[in-house]
Amino acid sequence: MKPSFDSFIASFPTNRVTQHSSFAKHIYDEIIWDDDVRIKFVEASENGRPALSACAKQIEDYCLNDPTCDLDLSNDTVKQTIGRMVKTAMLPFGYTTTNKSRLSLELHLQFFVTAMNYEYTGGETQKVVKQIVDC
Numbered sequence: 001m002k003p004s005f006d007s008f009i010a011s012f013p014t015n016r017v018t019q020h021s022s023f024a025k026h027i028y029d030e031i032i033w034d035d036d037v038r039i040k041f042v043e044a045s046e047n048g049r050p051a052l053s054a055c056a057k058q059i060e061d062y063c064l065n066d067p068t069c070d071l072d073l074s075n076d077t078v079k080q081t082i083g084r085m086v087k088t089a090m091l092p093f094g095y096t097t098t099n100k101s102r103l104s105l106e107l108h109l110q111f112f113v114t115a116m117n118y119e120y121t122g123g124e125t126q127k128v129v130k131q132i133v134d135c
Contacts, residue, residue, distance in 0.1 A: 001092070001125070002033050008088055015081050023063060023071040024081070031055050031062070032085045039128050041090055041118075050101055050115035051086050057107050064110070073111040083116060094124030 005025045009015045018024035031037055032055065040054035059082065063069040072078055087097060095118040102114055 003088060005029060008085065011088075012081075012084055014077050015084060017075070017077045018071065018081050021071045023066075023069050024078075027059055027062065027071075027082065028085050031058055032082075032089050038089050038093075041086065042093055042095070042128050045090070045095055045118040045120075048117065050103055051090060051095075051118050052083060052112060052115035053103050053107060056103060056109055056112040056115070060110055060112065079112060087116065090118050092124060092126040093128065094120055094122045096121045 003011070005028050008028060009019045037055045037058075041051040044051050044054050060073060063071055063073055090096075097116040098119045099117050100114050101117055103109055103112055
């Protein structure tokens with residue numbers, strides 16, 4: 001079950017840095033918790049890449065392409081909060097953080113340099129199901 005943006009903000013003291021940001025709320029609700037993005041988080045994790053690599057470029061583009069962006073991606077606390085958003089979205093799949101690693105230079109990112117890797121540890125309440133069916 002997806003925690004609300006407000007409950008996410010209340011879950012860790014420094015998350016408050018994004019509390020009044022409409023862009024942070026959009027990133028949380030529409031990017032981080034998007035089903036396709038969450039599936040890509042799991043796939044990235046299964047392939048030894050940081051989960052954030054699945055949407056870091058999308059987040060940066062969203063903020064950089066709108067002059068009204070109210071989120072400072074150069075702020076380390078903001079980036080850590082986005083990382084905690086990913087962690088929150090991975091927990092229902094039974095994944096927890098292991099270590100931090102560099103994001104691929106091929107992503108051509110301006111702000112995100114490192115992110116957490118995840119491993120399956122169990123206790124999931126959701127799962128990704130892939131299947132082939134005949135038409």
